[in-house]
Amino acid sequence: MLDIKWIRENADALDAALAKRGAHPLSASLIALDETRRALIQKAQDMQSRRNAASKEIGAAMAQKDNALAEKLKAEVAEIKTQLPAAEDEERKVTAELFDALSRIPNIPLEDVPVGADESDNVEKHKWGTKPAWTHKPLEHYEIGEALGGMDFEGAARISGSRFTILKGQVARLERALGQFMLDTHTQEHGYIEVQPPLLVRDDAMFGTGQLPKFAEDLFRTTDGRWLIPTAEVSLTNLVREEILAQEKLPLRFTALTPCFRSEAGSAGRDTRGMLRQHQFMKCELVSITDAESSIDEHERMTACAEEILKRLGLHYRVVTLCTGDMGFGARKTYDIEVWLPGQDTYREISSCSVCGDFQGRRMNARYRGKDDKNPKFVHTLNGSGTAVGRALIAVLENYLNEDGSVTVPDVLLPYMGGLKKIEKAD
The missing domain is CATH 1.10.287.40 (Serine-tRNA synthetase, tRNA binding domain)
Incomplete structure (x- = not known):
């Protein structure tokens, strides 16, 4: 605000x-x-x-x-x-x-943000890794998952309707392994504090991070007036609402692995096959609370933390700077990390890391005070995916597909898979 x-x-x-x-x-x-x-x-x-x-x-x-x-x-x-x-x-x-x-006014973009109308005007920052070189035909994740007996879209539709997925067996375990790997990496190596936050929040929390009042149609609301979180950013950022923090305690870094819920109101006809765009999905979220002087450097740090997940998974990706027309409502600058999906023959967003300045701090009345400050200042906030777990599952299935239809488990996930090295079709 x-x-x-x-x-x-x-x-x-x-x-x-x-x-x-x-x-x-x-x-x-x-x-x-x-x-x-x-x-x-x-x-x-x-x-x-x-x-x-x-x-x-x-x-x-x-x-x-x-x-x-x-x-x-x-x-x-x-x-x-x-x-x-x-x-x-x-x-x-x-x-x-x-x-x-x-x-209802969006945040002010930083001066170095490229000006543009939509995603076609985003600017590539750098790439990491190489595309897989295969002799066999790439497949999309839903083809792989269904062939392995690990994805059931028809069953999910009977239970819940469109844009839901049932994961089964070792595919379900692989998604759980990805989430635990992300959480462990961010807490044990990147200095984030693990939080198990509420999934239901009040109006004030949604307002604080900018979902309300402008984007109510993108959210799910319960009969008692609470909202299902579209991202753990809401709960994690609001941990400091209405507080005055000591500057020397900043930055605060939080992470959470939670389900997220989105109505996808503006996505009619987009990504209707598979589990790329769902009403319910798992995401490992990163949130930082900083002072005014540190937020830009923290943005680079947070993005690097998210990138590290993809590097260890051996997934080729690129980082793009979003243009002004594609940037989120509360962001001053955003990096999208786009992972390579062989089945689609394209890059798709798997993480979005944004620096928001004091935009959310003002909405939450969250402030900090230095030792020599007479008056407190509004905190600066940042948020990013570290990463979207379902999309990481898609990327692993498509990038680690073998010619016989099995999927090799990335080495870094072996401890979380009980040593299982390959996912094959269940007998």
Whole structure:
């Protein structure tokens, strides 16, 4: 969330940033709304001041036995008392309107973010590894999984409808192994604190990380008004909401392996085959809480942590910098890690690492204070996938496919698979 004071002082900068994101200028309407709010606040304060002054004048008039003046002043005070609640109510309505308008404005991109309209304008940063060189035909993950007897899409559809998958046997174990491997690596080697967070959260938590109010249609809501998390970013980032942290304790780094739930409201007709885009999926999330000076370096560090997972799995990937038109609502800069999928003959996103500045900190009222700081500052937040477990499963199946239809288990996962080196079709 952006600060209206900053907008008043940087109106042109806001409109230029919105233009980079393909949005219309908003500074004039926001400033006009804020002017109305400020005028209403002043009006209410003036009425309160006059009421207080008139109350004192009544006493003075009565002391001088000027009953006519006292009665006139009493009538004035009574009139102010009648009008003041309406004035205060009008100010609250305009303040709420301004708050809602501010909550829907996307974050300001960093200067080095490429300007573009959509994913075609993203810029490749670097690649790692090489594409597998085979003599046999690549297959897509759902072909491999079904042939192994480890994926059941029809059964999932009977139970839950479209965009669900049932994993079975060693394929299910392979997904579990991937998640545990990610969690162990990030906690034991990368310094993240493991958290088992709530999967159901309140409105305030969703607002804090920017899912509400703008993206409610992408979420699932329960009958009691809670929301199923679309990513553990929501729970992990909100761990510091409404707190003032000591700067010397930063950065805080959290990770969680959780189910995630998304309605995929805007994905009709996209990736309908297989398990690439699901309503329910597992993801290992990374969240960092930092001060203002450290967040850019932390972004590079977080991305490297996610990359390390793919390196150890031996999966070819590339890192791209998202352009302004493809970047998420709360991000100032985002790197997508795209893994190579032989079955699709293309790269697909497996991790997205974003630095958000104080955008979420302001929405959560999460702050920090240095030893010499008189006033606290809003924390900077970052989030990334370390990585999406289901998509990692897809990548392993497609990249480790053997000619006979079996799938070799990557060496790094052998301890999690009980030493099983190859997944074959169950008898």
